[in-house]
Amino acid sequence: MINFDVLAGEKTDQQLWQRIREGDEQAFTIIFERYHRTLYNYGSKLTSNSAIVEDAVQDVFIDVWRLRNNLTDNVTSVKFYLYRALRRRIHLAQDKFPVTEEIAFLTENETPANPANSETILIDVESASRRAKQIQNLLSQLPQRQVEALTLRYFDDFSVEEIAGIMGVSEKSVRNFIYKALTSLRHNRQILIISSLIFCLLGVF
Amino acid sequence: MKHDPYALTELIRSDEFIEWVMRPDASNEKRWQTFLENNPDKKQTVEAAREYVILLAKDTGRDQPTKKQSDRMWNAVESRMHEAENESLAIEEPAKGRMISGWRWMRVAASAALILSIGSVSYWFYYKQSVSGKAPNLAAMQDLKTDKIIQRHNDSDKPMMILLTDGSSVVLQPGGRLSYSEAVNAKRREVALTGKAFFEIVKNKEKPFLVYSYGLATKVLGTSFMIDASEANKDIRVEVKTGTVSVFSINNLDKKEIEEESDKQELTGITLSQDQRIAFSKESGKITKLSAQVLETGDMDILRQEFVFDETPVHEVFRKMEIAYNVQISYDKVQMGNCTLNATLIGQPFKEKLEAICNALDAEYEINDNLVSIVGKGCK
Numbered sequence: 156m157i158n159f160d161v162l163a164g165e166k167t168d169q170q171l172w173q174r175i176r177e178g179d180e181q182a183f184t185i186i187f188e189r190y191h192r193t194l195y196n197y198g199s200k201l202t203s204n205s206a207i208v209e210d211a212v213q214d215v216f217i218d219v220w221r222l223r224n225n226l227t228d229n230v231t232s233v234k235f236y237l238y239r240a241l242r243r244r245i246h247l248a249q250d251k252f253p254v255t256e257e258i259a260f261l262t263e264n265e266t267p268a269n270p271a272n273s274e275t276i277l278i279d280v281e282s283a284s285r286r287a288k289q290i291q292n293l294l295s296q297l298p299q300r301q302v303e304a305l306t307l308r309y310f311d312d313f314s315v316e317e318i319a320g321i322m323g324v325s326e327k328s329v330r331n332f333i334y335k336a337l338t339s340l341r342h343n344r345q346i347l348i349i350s351s352l353i354f355c356l357l358g359v360f
Numbered sequence: 361m362k363h364d365p366y367a368l369t370e371l372i373r374s375d376e377f378i379e380w381v382m383r384p385d386a387s388n389e390k391r392w393q394t395f396l397e398n399n400p401d402k403k404q405t406v407e408a409a410r411e412y413v414i415l416l417a418k419d420t421g422r423d424q425p426t427k428k429q430s431d432r433m434w435n436a437v438e439s440r441m442h443e444a445e446n447e448s449l450a451i452e453e454p455a456k457g458r459m460i461s462g463w464r465w466m467r468v469a470a471s472a473a474l475i476l477s478i479g480s481v482s483y484w485f486y487y488k489q490s491v492s493g494k495a496p497n498l499a500a501m502q503d504l505k506t507d508k509i510i511q512r513h514n515d516s517d518k519p520m521m522i523l524l525t526d527g528s529s530v531v532l533q534p535g536g537r538l539s540y541s542e543a544v545n546a547k548r549r550e551v552a553l554t555g556k557a558f559f560e561i562v563k564n565k566e567k568p569f570l571v572y573s574y575g576l577a578t579k580v581l582g583t584s585f586m587i588d589a590s591e592a593n594k595d596i597r598v599e600v601k602t603g604t605v606s607v608f609s610i611n612n613l614d615k616k617e618i619e620e621e622s623d624k625q626e627l628t629g630i631t632l633s634q635d636q637r638i639a640f641s642k643e644s645g646k647i648t649k650l651s652a653q654v655l656e657t658g659d660m661d662i663l664r665q666e667f668v669f670d671e672t673p674v675h676e677v678f679r680k681m682e683i684a685y686n687v688q689i690s691y692d693k694v695q696m697g698n699c700t701l702n703a704t705l706i707g708q709p710f711k712e713k714l715e716a717i718c719n720a721l722d723a724e725y726e727i728n729d730n731l732v733s734i735v736g737k738g739c740k
């Protein structure tokens with residue numbers, strides 16, 4: 156019975172964290188399973204080199220395990236901790252291989268090293284997702300930090316305060332990134348609507 | 361340009377607005393619907409902003425790893441984990457060779473560990489839930505928070521079938537929008553609807569099923585019914601096909617009252633039974649019972665559809681299902697097409713109907729989006 160009670164609490168991040176500190180492999184596995192995908196997704200916004208992202212995600216988790224004895228007791232948000240660690244890792248890696256900066260510009264025409272992408276495109280052929288795809292293209296034209304802020308806000312569901320902490324900037328800057336991104340998206344969308352209208356008309360005749 | 365807190369861009373980045381789109385619940389649903397009622401001119405802006413928030417969440421989340429990449433990352437982590445155990449903590453150099461040599465074994469061990477841990481955690485989670493009420497509730501709420509809300513929008517000109525995790529099915533008419541969470545909520549099943557949809561809900565007395573639409577909550581324990589909550593109409597209509605449904609306005613209730621009302625395991629308030637209909641005025645919040653059915657031609661195929669089969673050839677049965685749910689059913693027409701079926705399938709969710717048919721035919725089915733394949737040996 157006691158055993159059940161203890162383990163039932165494993166559901167929350169904090170409790171898992173506590174158990175990792177005590178060397179519980181299972182808790183570690185659950186945290187990995189819970190966050191490695193979204194971390195990878197976030198990492199992909201920081202560099203288009205998927206090998207770097209993979210390595211960085213691995214390293215973040217390996218560090219958590221290796222340094223488990225020294226992990227802070229009171230982590231308010233495990234998720235926040237992991238994201239911030241990943242960002243540092245990727246920046247470190249990029250300093251080592253500055254070449255990747257150039258690769259980032261290639262993404263417009265072909266998205267290399269991202270099979271997940273092409274898969275989704277193949278599955279969704281409906282108009283809604285085509286529109287989404289188009290907006291995604293627009294996303295790829297935004298400055299990296301704006302995309303980063305958008306990802307953390309809308310996909311990862313962090314608060315502006317947390318995003319500021321992860322990106323190492325002020326909350327005001329975060330709001331600014333998001334605002335700028337949104338205004339340029341809107342601007343682009345008008346062009347998009349017009350061009351898709353023309354497309355439809357062409358299709359009719 | 362004057363500053364308008366409810367302008368498109370402002371809405372998209374408003375924390376409260378995002379909260380409502382991503383995690384609609386009774387209280388924020390009510391708040392925003394009230395806002396819309398007081399500012400009808402904002403309807404389009406709100407709809408556009410909602411679409412943006414959903415698209416942004418979807419598009420910024422497209423770079424997730426493939427299964428292969430996930431496995432690779434886990435293998436690397438796992439191998440380093442045990443390496444750290446065997447040797448001292450201070451190792452820095454990656455051990456690529458070791459990783460490959462033990463790769464196959466690691467892979468098996470890793471998957472086993474994953475499956476075991478996920479399985480045991482969910483077991484304990486459920487176990488806890490049935491034993492005591494307090495702590496697991498917190499866990500359930502957290503789950504809801506981390507789980508993504510699923511938004512389905514039917515922008516085609518045909519009905520769209522949506523299968524919910526509990527086995528219920530919803531046929532969403534063109535222009536309709538349905539949002540729900542796939543998380544397992546301890547107490548109730550909840551969805552939010554704008555537009556028109558036909559619901560066939562799996563019976564579960566412990567977990568009432570609730571539909572929120574413009575201030576109206578429709579609550580059922582398991583039954584089939586239609587809701588027309590189209591944006592253009594002043595009234596929302598609810599029509600029951602089988603079973604019993606209760607409706608109540610959430611406009612005058614606070615959050616706690618809504619929850620109380622939702623969690624009751626019986627149906628209170630205004631209840632409707634078979635073939636009864638009500639209209640709910642979005643403006644006044646008044647619920648009016650409507651008189652006997654007026655047959656509207658071409659309305660809601662599925663609602664009017666009778667699934668009563670008496671020595672009906674299977675190809676006709678499947679044809680009927682295809683039209684009602686807008687799915688494609690593939691089966692061996694030569695072997696099965698002329699088998700006949702006797703069944704009354706009214707009010708069951710799509711899956712239950714399929715199950716019943718397949719049982720009778722001694723066949724198996726598989727659903728992939730709106731493609732259903734049925735494999736069987738045919739009738740004797």
